[in-house]
Amino acid sequence: MFESLSDRLSHSLRSVTGKARLTEDNIQDTLREVRMALLEADVALPVVKDFVDAVKVRALGQEVMKSLSPGQAFLKIVQTELESVMGSANEGLNLSVQPPAVILMAGLQGAGKTTSVAKLAKLLKERDKKSVTVVSADVYRPAAIKQLETLAAEVGVDFFPSDIAQKPVDIARAAIDHARIKFSDVVIVDTAGRLAIDDAMMKEIAELHRAINPVETLFVVDAMTGQDAATTAKAFGEALPLTGVILTKVDADSRGGAALSVRTVTGKPIKFLGVGEKTTALDPFHPDRLASRILGMGDVMSLIEEAEQKVDRKKAEKLARKVKKGQRFDLEDFRDQLQQMNNMGGITSLLDKLPGMGNMAQVAQQNLDVKMFARMEAMINSMTPLERRKPELITGGRKRRITAGSGTQVQDLNRLLKQHKQMQKMMKKMKGGGMEKMMRGLGGMMPPGGGGGGGFPFR
Template identity: 85%
Template sequence: MFQSLSDRLSNSLRSITGKATLTEDNIQDTLREVRMALLEADVALPVVKDFVESVKQRALGQEVMKSLSPGQVFLKIVQSELETVMGSANEGLNLAAQPPAIILMAGLQGAGKTTSVAKLAKLLKERDKKKVTVVSADVYRPAAIKQLETLAGEVGVDFFPSDPSQKPVDIANAALSHAKKSFADVLIVDTAGRLAVDTEMMEEIADLHRALNPVETLFVVDAMTGQDAANTAKAFGETLPLTGVILTKVDADTRGGAALSVRSVTGKPIKFLGVGEKTAALDPFHPDRLASRILGMGDMLSLIEEAEQKVDKAKAEKLARKVRKGQRFDLEDFRDQLQQMNNMGGITGMLDKLPGMGNVAQMAQQNLDMKQFARMEAMINSMTPAERRKPELIQGSRKRRITKGSGTQVQDLNRLLKQHKQMQKMMKKMKGGGMQKMMRGMGGMMGGPGGGMPPGMGGSGGLPPFK
């Protein structure tokens, strides 16, 4: 995420963080590079000017001059100003209204509105335990209504059917009536997008807003459009009383211009980041955490929260008990670990949040066959329960049957069995107190008992989602 911006900023700041004293000259040189990095990241020019000026004023002030490590303080100033640009803190949804609380989604065509509706519905259902109804008022794109129906079924929320022959306001009113009767907590309304901002579109969405009077009006925008994202959000903000922004396709955006511009240009907070295609790939936006990631310091808090929410604690505990008793680590345990890791965004998603591992995550993305884990799971699923419990049974004709059933090659299966054997040996070493000793050793390297690692990733509370 924002890899090119992160690399440029890290390189610009590396030269100054080790300096014993800061002068106006070396601050100016560094800020010149920071300015170029931000402009190349497609951050809006007024935002860049204000950011650089704020950093300069603080860097030449007393907080740096009196410090024993001025270079480190300068880095903290840059981090603090990045947070200020993006919004000082996470701003969640305000759903304090008589149910159903209405959320209106607006944005251009192709920004990911419909997918974001499903992602938000899933988040509200699973995290906030809300009963959610979704409806599509997009009567122009033929597949929009069907797409939302499919996604609603996938995430398990109530879908109110609509028809392209109806007027958007009529659809919205009927959906609201249905949501009240079914005692829904939240109604999310998907609206039509256009390829560009136009008068007709704006009038239609303004009519919808007047009819529904939503508590949240969220603008969905593609992060990869950079500075244009902020300008489009501003245009929408002049017609609609927006309450926040959802930035989509952030995982594919190496520049970060939209994330750094939207708040300043629109005055509206970014509330969520779309970080992938899966329906679980919607993260609450935390400016402090993103600033930390941009500067290469990782985002351990988000990793810990993901572990809390997405790691199956019952399975982790069951495996921990098996390991402590020295019981056999079988292929079903191996499959569980693969699934746990996949739930947390895969190996690159996890590496990207670890301090100093952004480049490693990028290299992993380029060099790893990301479909490998899906193939491994398919092979394990093609085995019989007996084969999963006793992998030594898998010989000759069994290998051919498993690879045929999973669409893989015999060498893929041999590699899987070898990896499982290696993990089995490692688990044997953790019998009794071996696991605690290993984790204490890691804790020493990472700062304190358990090393600040997420629950399920250290100590006796379970094993890492994947080793």
């Protein structure tokens, strides 16, 4: 996420963080590089100008003069200003109204509105324990209604059927009436993708908004469109009273222009980030955490929250007990670790949130065979319970049966068995606990050379 911006800023700031004293002369080059980094990241020009001016004023002001470490203080100023540009604090949804709370989703074609509806419904259901009804008022694309129905079934929320022969206002009103009968806490209304320049379509969504009076009107926009995202959001904001923005496809955006421009240009907060294709890949937006990640300092708080929400605590505790007692680490334990890591967004997502590991995440993304973990799990699933407990039994004919059942090659299975053996040795070293033992064993967790061997447990 935002790799090119992160690399440029980290490189720019490295030259100034060791300075014993900051002057206008010795920060001039750094500020010029920061300005170029932001412009190359497609951040809106007024945002870049205000940002650089604010950093300069604070860097030459009293807060740095009195600092024991001016270079570190400068880095902190840049971080604080990044947070300020993006909104300074997380702003959640305002759902404290008489149920059902209505959320209207607007945005351009192809921005990921329908998927975002399902992601938001899942998040509200699982995190906030809300009952949710979703409905599609997109009468121009029949596939959109079917897509939302499929996604609603996948995330386990109530779907209100609609038809292209109906009017969007009638669909939304009927869905809200249905939600009252069902005692749903929230209704999320998906709308047709439209262009800001399409007057008829903009008029239609404005009428829909007046008719249902949503408590939240969220603009869904593709982060990869850079500062155009902010410009489009502003145009929509002039037609609709937007309450916030969902930035989608953030995981694929190496620049970050949209994230740094939207708040200033529109005056509306970014509320969520779409960080992948899965229905779990929607994160509440925390400016302080994103600023930390952009500057290469990781995002440990989000990692902890994800672990609390997505890791199977019982399985993690069971493995911890086994390791502490020195019991055998078998292939079922290995499979559990793969599943836990997958629930956390995969190896690149984990590395991206660890301080100083952003570059490692890029290396892993480029060099790792991302389907490797799925193949490993398929091979373990093709084994008998006895084979999972006693991998040494897996020879000759058993190998052929397992690879045929999982659609893999014998060399894939040999690699898996070798990785498991490495992890078994590591787990033995960790007998009785102790951070020193765990740190010594970390060498066996990462795939050597970025692609071939190793495993990655999560506990």
